[in-house]
Amino acid sequence: MLEIDNLSAAYGSFQALFGVTLRVDAGEAVGVIGPNGAGKTTLMRVISGLLPGRAGKLTFEGRSLDRVPAYRVVARGIAHVPENRRLFPKLTVEENLRIGAYMPQARKHFAERLGWVYELFPRLAERRSQLAGTMSGGEQQMCAIARALMSKPKLLLLDEPSAGLAPLVVQQVFDLVRKIRSEGFTVLIVEQNVQQLLELIDRAYLLEVGRIRLSGMAAELKANPFVRQAYLGL
């Protein structure tokens, strides 16, 4: 579904990704793990078109995403839940969800999708007229994921969904992601919370200083001595 081949990207003169090759097949949940500053967020931003300057190949469903601006990438079926949630704080929950369905093809099904999202996350239905910025971190993450789902994406990019949340809430967020998975969405997820992530996904890549160091099935990575030592603390 998503194919990335030999991708490099830079912020100005600072190069963040060096020849990254990665694949996500339809129906899969794929994780990208790695330390802070490894380029995980950069990778997400390149895929969704937020970071335009790059070299290498990036195709989605066989069509190139080269020079496709962010607002067109989402129309292709890729929804990005950005790092730190980035809700529109002064809009209500429901208005945030409405923006999520901004694209013409999503607008037509807005009412139906809204009902579905509220069914999936009943908490959001209770909070529908609350300003998004006044909710707790976990609720905001829930809203950010719901906002992305409003466009009915084929591929969902999740960037550090558990970052900055209390341990109990982290567990809830992972449950949310599991729920999304069971709805049949293809997911590419970036996380620092490696242990919990590996329970949730099919395959994973380990990204370090902008390069893919390891990749394999979740179980393989869990058993890998280097991963165990450096990321699982075992």
Next chain:
Amino acid sequence: MDIYLVEALLNGLLLGGVLALLALGLNLIFGVIDVVWIAYAELVMCGMYVVYWLYGYYHWPLALAAVLAVLGVAFLGLLVHQLIIAPILGSPAINQLLATGGLLFFLQSFATLLFGTDFRNIGLRLPILEFADMSISFARLIAFGVAVLGAGALYAFLSKSFLGTAIRAIGQDREIVGLMGVDQRRIYLITSAIGGALAGLAACLLVLQYDVHPFIGLSFGPITFMICVLGGLGNMIGGFAAAFIMSEIISIGGFYFSQEIGEVLAFVVFIALIFVRPQGIFGRS
């Protein structure tokens, strides 16, 4: 209470409607695009000329002239963005101020060149309403009614529609709206056109009460900027409320002293308030 004071209060309220409309337009553009159109009142002047020429001179139906003025100034707003703002969007705010300030002088001079400095009246005499010993200008009453309707329509658009929601969202996070499928350039153009349309609507209402001449913008521009700053720049509800505060000060000052003193008072109150609350009365620090 003195019946004439009531009349002054009422007139202040009616004046506030049109000022509120102008403040809404300016605040909308500032809130969305983060630029201040210094030449905003000059767009109003252009709209007034449209009504004057179409209705006052060529005697087209007033409603048609008004619609064309609104559409014409909306298009002008679009051009202002596309030709002046878009190329310097990333540059320091002072450059944008200077560029739209330049537009102000350009429009004033261009109008002078085309039409001379004559004061032109559309020649429509609307009655003065008399009741309970008060006289209220019908033109002002219409202006107030239409301005409030216009503001209400804008409110409904911004709060209920997909496009309106995107317009409100963009000032909160310019990058992330892209992930929702929102094309920022398109939103800027639409916002500029709406800002222009509001100036055009204000023009139709003002031309019922005032003669048009190339410098008419100076009668509304500075007060509109004061209102926006007082209400907190970019805060549409604050600006709306501040418009009525300012218009009442002008009107009541005008009642006790003279129209000019009323305007002086408005500026004095503005300066005093800005010392106390630099972020505006409704702005957050």
